[in-house]
Structure formats: structure tokens, C-alpha cells
Amino acid sequence: MKSSFLHRSFRFLxxxxxxxxxxxxxxxxxxxxxxxxxxxxxTASTQPASAHSVSPGRKHAVVTPRRKNTAPHMGSTExxxxxxxxxxxxxxxxxxxxxxxxxxxxxxxxxxxxxxxxFTPGVTAVNATSGSTPIFSIRGVGLDDYIGTNxxxxxxxxxxxxxxxxxxxxxxMLDTENVAVEKGPQGFDMGRSSTGGTVNIQSVKxxxxxxxxxxxxxxSYNTNRGRFAVNVPITNKIYNRTAFNYVxxxxxxxxxxxxxxxxxxxxxxxxxxxxxxxDDTSSVLLNxxxxxxxxTPMSPQDLDPVDGVGPHPHANAVNVxxxxxxxxxxxxxxxxxxxxxxxxxxFTSTTGIDFYRRDDYDNYDGTSNEYGDYRWNDxxxxxxxxxxxxxxxxxxxxxxxxxxESYDKIDGSYTSFRNSLSATPPYWLRDQFSQQNLxxxxxxxxVTNITKKLxxxxxxxxxxxxxxxxxxxxxxxxxxxxxxxxxxxxxxxFTGRVGLRYQIVPGxxxxxxxxxxxxxxxxFAGPVAATSALDYVKPENLIAYEVGIKSSLLHNKLVVEGSxxxxxxxxxxxxxxxxxxxxxxxxxxxxxSRARTRGGELSSTLxxxxxNLDLRGSFAYLDAxxxxxxxxxxxxxxxxxxxxxxxxxFAPRFSWSAVARYGIDMGLYRTTLxxxxxxxxxxxxxxxxxxxxxxxxxxxxxRMEFGPKTGKWTAAVYVDNLQNKHGTxxxxxxxxxxxxxxxxxxxxxxxxxHYNF
Numbered sequence: 112m113k114s115s116f117l118h119r120s121f122r123f124l125x126x127x128x129x130x131x132x133x134x135x136x137x138x139x140x141x142x143x144x145x146x147x148x149x150x151x152x153x154t155a156s157t158q159p160a161s162a163h164s165v166s167p168g169r170k171h172a173v174v175t176p177r178r179k180n181t182a183p184h185m186g187s188t189e190x191x192x193x194x195x196x197x198x199x200x201x202x203x204x205x206x207x208x209x210x211x212x213x214x215x216x217x218x219x220x221x222x223x224x225x226x227x228x229x230f231t232p233g234v235t236a237v238n239a240t241s242g243s244t245p246i247f248s249i250r251g252v253g254l255d256d257y258i259g260t261n262x263x264x265x266x267x268x269x270x271x272x273x274x275x276x277x278x279x280x281x282x283x284m285l286d287t288e289n290v291a292v293e294k295g296p297q298g299f300d301m302g303r304s305s306t307g308g309t310v311n312i313q314s315v316k317x318x319x320x321x322x323x324x325x326x327x328x329x330x331s332y333n334t335n336r337g338r339f340a341v342n343v344p345i346t347n348k349i350y351n352r353t354a355f356n357y358v359x360x361x362x363x364x365x366x367x368x369x370x371x372x373x374x375x376x377x378x379x380x381x382x383x384x385x386x387x388x389x390d391d392t393s394s395v396l397l398n399x400x401x402x403x404x405x406x407t408p409m410s411p412q413d414l415d416p417v418d419g420v421g422p423h424p425h426a427n428a429v430n431v432x433x434x435x436x437x438x439x440x441x442x443x444x445x446x447x448x449x450x451x452x453x454x455x456x457x458f459t460s461t462t463g464i465d466f467y468r469r470d471d472y473d474n475y476d477g478t479s480n481e482y483g484d485y486r487w488n489d490x491x492x493x494x495x496x497x498x499x500x501x502x503x504x505x506x507x508x509x510x511x512x513x514x515x516e517s518y519d520k521i522d523g524s525y526t527s528f529r530n531s532l533s534a535t536p537p538y539w540l541r542d543q544f545s546q547q548n549l550x551x552x553x554x555x556x557x558v559t560n561i562t563k564k565l566x567x568x569x570x571x572x573x574x575x576x577x578x579x580x581x582x583x584x585x586x587x588x589x590x591x592x593x594x595x596x597x598x599x600x601x602x603x604x605f606t607g608r609v610g611l612r613y614q615i616v617p618g619x620x621x622x623x624x625x626x627x628x629x630x631x632x633x634x635f636a637g638p639v640a641a642t643s644a645l646d647y648v649k650p651e652n653l654i655a656y657e658v659g660i661k662s663s664l665l666h667n668k669l670v671v672e673g674s675x676x677x678x679x680x681x682x683x684x685x686x687x688x689x690x691x692x693x694x695x696x697x698x699x700x701x702x703x704s705r706a707r708t709r710g711g712e713l714s715s716t717l718x719x720x721x722x723n724l725d726l727r728g729s730f731a732y733l734d735a736x737x738x739x740x741x742x743x744x745x746x747x748x749x750x751x752x753x754x755x756x757x758x759x760x761f762a763p764r765f766s767w768s769a770v771a772r773y774g775i776d777m778g779l780y781r782t783t784l785x786x787x788x789x790x791x792x793x794x795x796x797x798x799x800x801x802x803x804x805x806x807x808x809x810x811x812x813x814r815m816e817f818g819p820k821t822g823k824w825t826a827a828v829y830v831d832n833l834q835n836k837h838g839t840x841x842x843x844x845x846x847x848x849x850x851x852x853x854x855x856x857x858x859x860x861x862x863x864x865h866y867n868f
Contacts, residue, residue, distance in 0.1 A: 205568050205610045205622040207294040207659060207674045209234075209714060209729070213287045213315065218814060219770065219787055220831065221290075224267060224280050224310055229789040229810070230768045231292050232712045232731035235761050237796070237805075237841045238409070238853060244277045246796075249294055250676065251708045251735040251762030252307030252653065254684055256700060259487070260521050260546055260636040264307035264628070264651065264684075266297060270314055270398055272446050272463040273302055273495050275519045275548070279465050280312075281440065282380035282402035286340045286354035288315045295655050295676070296628025299570035299608055300511045300556040301497055306628035306653040316396070317350035317386040318342055323868055330861025334360025334376060348388040356380045362407055363857060364429045367420055368479060373429055373436060375407040392452040398463070401443035408436050411841075411851040413477030419849060420477070426837035426854050432479025435472050442467030442491075456510075460498030467491045476845045481528035483846030489523035499554075509558040520547045526587065527638040529846060540593065540638035542645075544582025550631065551575045564615075568624065570608040576631035576650075577601045583645065584638045594642040596634070602650050604629040619662040628653040633684065635700040640691040643745035644699040651702070652681040670716040680706040683737075685760055688800030688844060689747040698797055698843065701744035706759055708735040723774040728767070735762035741798070749799040760803075763792035776820070785814040796841050802850040806838035810855070824866045831859040 209231045211221070221227055225245040228236035235248045239257030247253050247265045254263030262275040274280045291311045298304035323341035330336075340354040357379045362372035382400040389395065410429040413419030420428045446463025468490050476483040499513025526541040554572040561567050583595030610624030630651040635644060659674030682702040691697050714729035741753040768789040775782045790809040797803040811833040818825035835858040842852035 205612045205624050209292045211290050216287055223284055232729035248761035249307040251759050258637050261633045264630050266302055266305040266309040268311045271461045275493050276491055278467045282378050285356040285380050286315050288313045296626045298572050299554050304574045304629050306630045317352040317384050319344045326865045328863030331859045332361045332363050350386045352384045354382045364427050366431050367428050373407050374409040377405040379403045396448035398446040404440040406438050408438050408473050410474040411477035411853050413849050413851045415849045418478035418480050430479045431474045434474045436474050438471045440469040456502035458500045462496040464494040477851040481530040484528040486526040489521055491521045493519035507560050511556040513554050515552045517550045525638055539587040540584050541587050542584045542638040547579045549577040566612045568610040572606045574604045578632055580634040593640050594645055596645045600632055600647050621660045623658040626655050639697050646745050648684055648700045649682045649702050651684045654679045668718050668720050673713045675711045678708040686797040687744050688797050689744055703737045704739035706737050725772045727770040730767040733762045735759035753798045758795055760795045763794040766791040781820050783816040787812040800844050802842055802844045808838040826864055828862045
């Protein structure tokens with residue numbers, strides 16, 4: 112498979128336009144900047160006039176304008192970037208895009224991709240195990256796999272580089288400039304094909320001005336956090352920016368028997384960005400990053416009164432016993448980004464490689480006995496390459512053509528400890544496997560100006576995916592091979608999008624699109640007693656209909672975005688609860704032949720309509736149902752079966768959020784008060800499991816900042832989950848047939864000091 116990947120890499124270079132000079136070709140192989148890495152405008156190709164396009168009458172164009180130092184000024188009046196630069200980038204995109212600026216992320220203490228979901232309508236993200244494998248869903252589209260060996264229907268990009276597995280974005284959301292969540296099928300203007308959407312995370316890029324910031328914070332459970340970023344112009348054409356983050360704290364969970372703490376943090380992350388300005392039209396960005404995590408995993412609560420915590424436990428009570436729960440993870444990578452502007456458009460390209468190693472032990476069953484604990488021992492590697500050319504032809508046709516390739520591999524040894532099951536003798540099940548994925552794609556995206564106000568959008572993508580799995584489960588004590596699979600599946604798929612966009616008045620657009628999305632087939636890599644539970648899961652296909660309106664009024668002081676959508680699935684991939692032949696219970700992956708999701712979203716931002724007051728709010732409604740009953744998965748009967756109109760997993764019917772910030776001037780100083788509230792309806796996290804329903808989750812947060820108006824420094828105090836809610840975020844039936852559940856983080860109080868230099 113690897114040789115096939117390299118062969119396709121060279122073959123796809125044949126599509127590079129002839130007018131790109133030969134000296135540029137080495138950069139195409141090693142360098143890249145997707146639209147995200149170069150300009151953070153992944154949807155710019157659908158705009159009538161892209162911000163990084165070149166006017167026909169100009170001889171040269173500056174690729175990335177030099178700008179002042181972008182180190183955050185936490186103490187200054189927050190200028191919500193979404194009301195200006197982000198509005199211009201995404202307002203005319205024919206689809207829903209929710210954007211949050213770096214200042215908003217810091218003020219709301221959003222520190223991982225999972226945290227974004229609380230303030231983004233229609234998005235859910237929960238930890239299904241110790242925290243290394245968050246499960247993402249956009250409008251009910253994702254992949255409900257707690258193992259962590261599969262990319263869901265959501266593409267997550269860090270500075271333009273796809274992170275196919277959750278481990279790759281652990282700790283890497285630091286020194287962030289903005290996050291954009293694009294909804295609906297993607298892959299027509301960058302990256303890999305996805306059914307649900309993308310999450311695009313952009314870090315602050317190097318600039319030609321010296322500056323930076325340092326921050327220290329202290330919060331509940333003896334948690335200390337230190338971070339800094341420093342921007343240094345090495346020469347007039349070489350700029351460097353280094354960002355660092357370290358957090359260490361005691362765990363918030365307490366063992367009822369030993370008093371030991373769980374859920375502790377010990378996370379270190381560092382990233383170095385170096386920008387090389389080649390000339391007025393081209394530049395290279397080198398990204399080096401590393402993460403190390405040695406915290407202690409969280410534990411679920413098993414409601415068994417003997418081996419668990421009982422039917423009515425304290426929110427922080429767990430019963431891990433003598434199990435050696437631990438987390439030992441580290442990884443890093445490198446990417447090289449290249450961008451080149453021509454008179455007719457801009458060529459951008461991104462290539463990178465990431466490695467990650469983890470050796471974790473999870474008390475997954477929530478009991479002091481090993482009913483179903485897990486040890487995750489694996490090594491992951493992922494490399495990808497994306498390059499595309501954006502052009503404006505005769506001011507009428509706006510064209511993007513590109514090619515994408517990726518190769519990723521996981522070598523794993525996953526052990527399920529089942530010492531206390533009824534089987535005699537007790538046994539451990541270990542799945543040793545190697546999983547490889549190859550993905551290639553050719554894509555084109557066009558926007559044709561039919562009239563001054565009406566645009567026609569047409570996009571297409573040809574994808575080829577190859578999935579291979581070799582391995583199986585054996586009994587560690589006896590050596591008996593319980594399951595085994597050695598297979599490779601290949602699949603071709605063409606997807607596309609058509610739509611219309613109409614400019615009602617300047618700054619207000621209405622649009623309608625029809626698109627179809629595709630997600631490759633996959634495997635379930637958990638230790639299971641039935642080979643059919645490992646078997647190949649068919650590719651997922653989605654047809655999406657969406658209409659919406661976007662408006663920026665009163666000089667960008669009021670931004671409103673609303674949409675209605677209807678999704679039709681074929682072979683929707685999802686997680687099922689199925690009894691194994693040996694009498695144990697296990698989760699596994701399967702498909703629903705037909706499913707449907709309908710809903711609507713509304714979000715708005717009000718900036719300074721009332722002096723010194725900023726408001727942000729969102730609301731989402733989802734009606735997600737299975738339209739085909741499912742009684743068995745690969746011959747494994749479901750008990751109970753999935754019936755017609757059963758709710759789909761990770762699709763809360765209602766969700767909403769609100770944020771208010773108000774600044775009070777006090778002479779040379781300024782105090783800013785912030786209140787935030789999030790609420791999500793209950794939802795199912797797996798099908799066929801009567802215990803897999805979460806609680807309604809809500810959280811109220813307050814924050815107060817104080818500092819000089821210059822923004823030189825800021826002191827802040829905050830509280831999250833003020834009401835100390837204890838909702839169940841994820842639950843399932845454990846191997847002992849009892850309910851196991853993860854509880855939301857309790858009330859969290861802290862302070863931080865921030866200094867800009």
C-alpha cells in the first residue's frame with residue numbers, strides 16, 4: 112500500500128499546470144500551504160472576489176501582507192474578529208460557517224477542539240474514554256467509535272494539515288488565531304472528503320515585529336498553567352514565532368477506596384513556526400510541533416453497589432481500586448507550507464507528517480475489578496499533501512483545482528482485561544493489528560457570476576480510498592486466536608455540489624445548495640470475541656440539501672446566519688451494542704441502510720450596538736432518525752434491535768449557547784465582565800444499548816478582567832459550571848451489565864495573569 116501511495120504521488124504531479132516553473136516543483140513535494148495555512152480562508156474559492164486573488168491588471172501580488180504583531184491584548188476592548196475579517200472571509204460562502212476568534216477562545220477558556228462544541232450550534236464532542244479519543248459530530252454526522260483508530264465524518268485541520276486521528280490534536284490548540292467550523296459535505300476546495308464538515312484551527316503566524324505574551328494561571332484542584340508566545344524577526348525576510356503551553360494539576364475525581372486522584376493533568380505542548388519570505392509573491396512556512404501528556408485518565412462511574420460506586424454516587428466519586436490507570440503519550444510532527452501568487456491567481460500547497468505514541472491504561476468499566484479495563488498501546492503515523500490553484504478568469508469564473516493525498520497507519524496492541532467475568536478461567540483479550548489507509552482525490556470548485564448579484568456554484572471531487580486491516584484478537588493466557596482478519600478494500604466515489612447564491616443587498620446573501628458527501632469504509636479495532644465484529648464497515652454516503660441566509664449589517668456590528676437542512680444517509684456508520692458469542696457485551700461498528708436528519712440553525716453576533724457591549728448567541732434543532740430497522744450486525748443479534756424512527760447517536764434535539772461581554776471604563780483602566788451559558792439536550796451515544804443515553808448538559812460561566820486600556824497586562828478571575836451541574840456526558844452498558852457513565856467536569860474556579868511585551 113505504501114508503494115502505491117508513492118506511485119500515486121508522482122503520477123498526480125502530472126496535473127500541475129505547465130506554467131508553474133520547474134524550480135517550483137521541489138516545493139510542491141515538500142511545501143505547502145492549503146488555503147487555511149496561507150490565508151485561513153478555506154472557503155475563499157466560493158467568493159466573488161477572494162481576498163488573496165490577484166487583480167488582472169496587477170503585475171505582482173503580495174501573498175501574505177505584513178502586519179503588526181498579533182499577540183493577544185487581553186486587557187484591551189475586545190474587537191470581535193468575527194465581525195470584520197472573518198465576516199468578509201465567510202459571509203459569502205454558500206454554507207454554514209461558525210467562526211470564533213482567538214480572543215473569544217481565550218476568554219471562554221476553550222483549550223481543545225472538543226471544547227469548541229459547547230459554543231457552536233449543531234456540534235457535539237464528548238470523551239468516550241480517558242480523553243485521548245473525543246468523538247465529534249456535526250448535525251449528527253460523525254463516527255461513534257471510542258477506539259480512536261478511525262477518522263470520523265468530520266475533518267479536523269491544524270494549520271491546514273489534516274489530523275486523521277484524535278491523538279494528533281491533543282494539546283495542539285495553543286496560541287490560536289481563530290477556529291472555523293464549516294458544515295455539510297466538504298472536500299471540494301481542499302483536503303479529504305468528509306460527510307459532516309470540517310473544523311479548521313489556525314495558529315497565530317509569525318510577523319515582522321518583535322512581541323509576544325506570557326501568562327500564568329491557577330485554578331481548582333491545584334492546577335497551574337503557564338504559557339507564552341514570542342515573535343522574533345530574525346532578518347527582514349525570516350520571522351519566527353514560538354508558542355509554549357504547560358498545565359499540571361491534581362485530579363478532580365477521588366477513589367472511594369484508596370483516596371487516589373484521577374483526571375489529573377500533566378500536559379506540555381510546544382510549536383515553532385518559521386516564515387521565509389522568498390519574494391513579494393511567495394513564502395514558505397515551516398511548522399515544528401511536539402506534545403507530551405502524562406496525566407491520569409478519568410474514570411467512569413459504574414453504578415454497581417459492590418464493585419462500583421453505587422446507584423447515587425457523589426459527582427467526583429470513582430472506584431478504580433488497584434488498577435494501574437495511567438497515560439503516557441507523546442508525539443510531534445513537521446509541515447512545510449508554500450504559497451505563490453501569479454497575476455491570474457494563487458497556488459498553495461501543504462505537506463506534513465506526524466507521529467504519535469501512546470501507552471494508556473483506562474479503568475473503562477468503572478469498577479475496582481477488571482471487568483473490562485483497557486490498555487491502549489499503539490503508534491500512529493500520518494502524512495498528507497494538498498495542493499491547489501485558485502484563479503479568477505475574466506472576473507466571471509472563479510476556479511479552484513487541486514489534488515489531495517494522504518497515507519496513515521496505526522500499529523496497535525489493545526488489551527481488554529476481563530478477569531472477573533463468569534468465564535472459567537478468566538481471560539484477557541488482546542487485539543494486535545496493523546491498519547493502513549490510503550486516500551487520494553482530485554477536486555474542482557467553480558463560482559460563475561451569472562449576473563451582478565447571482566452566482567452559480569458547481570463543484571466535483573473524485574476520491575479513491577484503500578483500507579487495509581491485518582490482525583485479530585487472542586486470549587493472552589491460553590494463546591487461543593479468537594478472531595482474525597486480513598483484508599483490503601478499495602473504493603472509488605464521485606461527489607459534487609451545485610447551488611445558487613444571491614446578494615440581496617450588499618452584505619446580505621441567500622443561498623441554496625445540494626451536495627453529496629462520502630466517507631470511506633472502516634474497521635473496528637477493539638478486542639472482540641467474534642470476527643464479524645472486526646469486519647469491514649461499508650462507506651457512508653450522504654445527500655445534503657441546505658438553504659440559508661447570511662447578513663452583516665450596520666457596518667458589521669450585527670451579523671446573522673441562519674440555515675435549514677435535510678440530510679439523507681445511505682449506510683450510515685455508527686456504534687452498536689452487541690452481545691458476543693462468549694456471553695460478554697461489546698460495542699462494535701456497523702451501518703444503518705437509511706437514515707435522515709433534518710433541522711435548522713441560527714447564530715448571531717452583536718458588536719457595540721450598545722456601547723461596550725458584545726453579544727453572541729446560537730440555537731440548533733436536530734431531528735435525526737434511523738429509517739431502516741437493524742436487527743443484527745454481521746450476524747450478531749442486537750438486543751434490543753434498532754427500530755424504524757429510532758434516534759441517531761450524538762444528535763441532541765435542541766442546543767443553544769449565549770455569551771455577553773460588557774466593558775466598564777475606569778479612567779486609564781478597564782474592567783470587562785463576561786457571562787456565558789451553554790445547554791444541550793440529552794442524546795444517545797450508541798444504538799441497541801438501553802444505558803447509552805446522556806443527560807441534559809448545561810453550564811454557566813462568569814469571568815471578570817481588569818487592566819489598563821493599553822492592553823499591556825490583564826488580571827482575571829473566573830468560574831466555570833457555576834451551578835456545579837453533574838450531568839452524564841457519555842454512558843454505556845459495561846461488561847458486567849451495569850451502567851457506566853462519565854460525568855461533566857464540576858465547578859472550576861481560577862485566576863490568570865497575562866502580560867504582553
